[in-house]
Amino acid sequence: xxxxxxxxxxxxxxxxxxxxxxxxxxxxPGVQLGRDIEAIHRMxxxxxxxATGLDVFRxxxxxxxxxxxxxxxxxxxxxxxxxxNLDIQIDQLTDLYGEKLDATYKPGYNRLxxxxxxxxSKAQKKVNKTAFxxxxxxxxxxxxxxxxxxxxxxxxxxxxxxxxxxxxYRAITEALEDFLMHTDFIASEADTDKLHAMRxxxxxxxYTMEIFAPLYGGELDPxxxxxxxxxxxxxxFHDADVWVAWLPKFVDMEKARIEDYxxxxxxxxxxxxxxxxxxxxxEQIRSDAYQSFLMTxxxxxxxxxxx
Numbered sequence: 001x002x003x004x005x006x007x008x009x010x011x012x013x014x015x016x017x018x019x020x021x022x023x024x025x026x027x028x029p030g031v032q033l034g035r036d037i038e039a040i041h042r043m044x045x046x047x048x049x050x051a052t053g054l055d056v057f058r059x060x061x062x063x064x065x066x067x068x069x070x071x072x073x074x075x076x077x078x079x080x081x082x083x084x085n086l087d088i089q090i091d092q093l094t095d096l097y098g099e100k101l102d103a104t105y106k107p108g109y110n111r112l113x114x115x116x117x118x119x120x121s122k123a124q125k126k127v128n129k130t131a132f133x134x135x136x137x138x139x140x141x142x143x144x145x146x147x148x149x150x151x152x153x154x155x156x157x158x159x160x161x162x163x164x165x166x167x168x169y170r171a172i173t174e175a176l177e178d179f180l181m182h183t184d185f186i187a188s189e190a191d192t193d194k195l196h197a198m199r200x201x202x203x204x205x206x207y208t209m210e211i212f213a214p215l216y217g218g219e220l221d222p223x224x225x226x227x228x229x230x231x232x233x234x235x236x237f238h239d240a241d242v243w244v245a246w247l248p249k250f251v252d253m254e255k256a257r258i259e260d261y262x263x264x265x266x267x268x269x270x271x272x273x274x275x276x277x278x279x280x281x282x283e284q285i286r287s288d289a290y291q292s293f294l295m296t297x298x299x300x301x302x303x304x305x306x307x
Contacts, residue, residue: 013057108274
């Protein structure tokens with residue numbers, strides 16, 4: 001007797017979730033060492049993909065366990081986020097420093113690098129604490145055991161059953177509608193929070209399409225590529241915007257430190273040329289990224305991509 005459609009649907013989801021859970025486990029040792037910034041990135045991406053899978057296929061999972069698993073994975077994504085953002089900032093600043101930086105800018109850049117590395121060290125403690133709790137909870141191992149117990153080694157039958165294709169349609173359509181809800185905010189560069197929310201919704205849409213891409217024989221690939229391009233541009237915009245928003249706060253904090261130590265703010269002056277230079281650089285990057293986003297969006301609209 002052949003398998004029922006719901007059974008095939010859940011097998012498809014279980015296979016995907018097992019793969020992502022195993023990737024999390026594989027990256028965990030490298031993330032705890034904190035030496036490879038790409039390990040943080042890979043684990044964070046895997047956690048987002050797994051979170052998407054746990055949501056899309058939640059009806060296939062034990063209800064109580066499903067909620068606990070999703071909560072654990074969200075904690076991982078959140079803890080890795082701050083460390084990843086600091087890694088990006090340190091990497092960007094190091095690259096700029098290496099491009100024959102004017103000597104007057106170096107004191108400011110050096111001070112920024114010092115503070116960012118101090119913050120990164122603290123963030124690693126948070127990462128390690130989260131990783132320790134994750135290992136202690138045995139959540140990932142429990143998930144792997146459950147997925148392996150309930151998966152079947154047989155390949156999915158073709159043609160794919162209607163329930164699987166219908167689930168794919170509903171999940172992608174829902175994610176697409178959520179993404180397109182943000183289109184009202186793209187006309188203003190000032191709506192940075194809304195553009196960031198759009199980027200997050202775009203990630204969910206892309207990951208949802210990637211889950212079901214095997215069903216479509218490559219036909220989803222152009223749309224996945226388009227979403228990746230939008231994510232990259234909005235990511236560049238967001239990274240620059242984080243700098244622009246944070247640098248004035250950094251100046252205030254550094255001013256207070258200097259005044260507390262020296263009794264005056266005179267030493268701050270030698271830091272300011274570099275900070276102003278970095279501010280101007282990121283304001284330009286943010287503006288260029290926004291214009292690039294608008295052009296990309298218009299091209300996709302002209303091609304009726306979303307329809």
